[in-house]
Amino acid sequence: MQKIIDSLSLHASSLALRSRRNNILASNIANAATPHFKARDFNFEEALNKTQGKGTLAVTHSTHIISGNSITAELGYRQSLNPSYDGNTVELAVEQMEFSENVIRYQTSLEFLNRRISGLKSAIRGE
C-alpha cells in the first residue's frame, strides 16, 4: 500500500500547499485597503521540497532520519515594487497575478492526481 501513497503524495502535498497559498493570497487581497498591512507569501518550491523530505535541514550522520512530510511553510513578507504612502505593501496587480497562477497550478496538480487515480483504477480492474 505504501507504493500507492508514494505515487500520490507529491501531488497531494502540492495541492495542500497550493490551497494554503490561496488562503494567504486571499488574505492579501482582502487587506488591500488596510493601512500598514504587510503582504505575506511563502516560497512554494522550498515548502514542497520540505514535504518530500528534502528540506534544508542538514543531517550529520547517515543513520539520521530527515524529518519531512509536514505541510508547513515559512511565511515571508513581500517586497513591494512601488511602496505606498500608507505603509500597505499589497499591490493588487501583483496579488491577482500570483493568485491566478496559483489557481492554475492547483488545477494542474488536481488533474495529475485524477489521472493517477484513474490509472490506478484501471490497473486494479485489470481492463
Next chain:
Amino acid sequence: MNKTANINNVFDVSGRAMAAQMVRLNTIASNLANASAVAGSSEEAYRAVRPVFETKYAKNAALSGMSTIDTQGIVKLRREPEQVHMPEHPKADENGFIYTAAVSAEEEMVDMLDANRQYQNNIEVVTTVRALMMRTISMGK
C-alpha cells in the same frame, strides 16, 4: 457574522473583507447624500465620515498566514464646513451665514470606485476558490 469568530477559510477572509468594503460604500453613500445639506451653525453642519479599517489575524496566523479586515469604527473628518453668506436662507444665523456640508464629491467618487473594485476582487477570489473546491470534491470520479 460574529466579530470574535476565528478565521478558518477563504470564505471568512473574503466575506469579512466584502462586509468592510460594504461599510465603506455605505459611508460614501451617506456622504454623497448629505453633500448638499446646509446647517445654521458650524457645529451642526455635516462632516464626511470614513470607516477605519484594521487587519484581523487568524488565531494561527503565524502558520496559516490568514488575516482579514475589520471595521474598527467610523470617524468624522476634521474639515471645516464652508461659510456662505445667504441672509435670505431660513437657516441663516444672525450674521446671515449658512454652513454647507464638508464633503468633497470628487473625493467620494474616487473612493467609491476603489471600494467597488476591492469588493469585486474579493468576489472573484471567492468564486475561484469555490470552483476549485468543487473540483477537488469530485476528485477520482
